[in-house]
Amino acid sequence: MQFGFGAPVSGPLSGPRDLARIASGGEALGYDYCTISDHVMIPRDIEAKYPYSDTGEFPGRAGGDRHEQLTAVTFVAAKTAKLRLITSVTVVPHRPPVLTAKTLATIDVLSEGRLTWGIGVGWCQEEFEAVGTEPFAERGAVTDETILVCRELWSNENPSFNGKYAKFSNVFFQPRPVQKRVPIWVGGESGPAMRRTAKLGDAWYPIGTNPRNRLDTLARLEAGQERLKKLTREAGRNPKDVGLAYRFSQFGKAIPERADTGDRRLGSGDNAAIAADLRALRDLGVLAVDFSFGGDTADAVLADMRRFREDVLAKV
Secondary structure, X not given: OEEEEEOOOXXXXXXXXXXXXXXXXXXXXXXXXXXXXXXXXXXXOOOOOOOOOOOOOOOOOOOOOEOOHHHHHHHHHHHOOOOEEEEOOEEHHHOOHHHHHHHHHHHHHHOOOOEEEEEEOOOOHHHHHHHOOOOHHHHHHHHHHHHHHHHHHHHOOOOOEEOOOOEEOOOOOOOOOOOOOOOEEEEOOOHHHHHHHHHHOOEEEOEOOOOOOOOOOXXXXXXXHHHHHHHHHHOOOOHHHOEEEEEEOOOEOOOOOEOOOOOEOXXXXXXXXXXXXXXXXXXXXXXXXEEOOXXXXXXXXXXXXXXXXXXXXXXX
């Protein structure tokens, strides 16, 4: 099992020195990957509820500094040597399919094969409208087609495609990614997200705190995994070819120890309890787990990461 941390691409620690220090420091501490989030802009008025909190309040709604995701991934790649780079997640419909494929291929080449493309369809209609995307209602279709466009451009010497959102043929597209297959982790906990994973993804990458589709207990996550295996078989693929990653947005004393089912909530409690949860996730076949660490300074964030590495991850 691999362990990751969130790199600050928004807020007071997102400046170049702090971002570089946290990313390179996390690598030096032995973390396997960092995650980098994606919002182009935050509307001042949002009608929809944020999917990953019980209150529906979006944590970044107050505005402030926020970098473009793929540019920030390139920056972090240049400041590190072996740290894997996970987009967590790219809001795929915000960018044109062919340009997305080219940008990601460039990142993979320049990072020497360290990119994992975490993807999602997005949830904030006002942001879609501000960015100027295809219609919000078509975001799932745009995402699926963009994945197919990327796979075509990344794998074929003479690529061609004839879709609704992208059409091309008789083109050069080089250099292609260093990795023969750039891993695609599909975020989201809904039925469509799971079907997208089963059909097109290399791993399912849920967050446990979605109130509509909670995956905050071992039993719930195991049930989700079994459903994913069924969907993968129905899509004509081998379930062994589709992995499972998991993201903790909060952990420890910050969350209740019991879910609404009465079962233990994953990631809650003291260090020993969290380590036991991680061992259980490893036994379930989870390939990667990442965490969000806090602190007012880069030194404080790294100190928190160091303590967690020594007191929890070392016990797994």
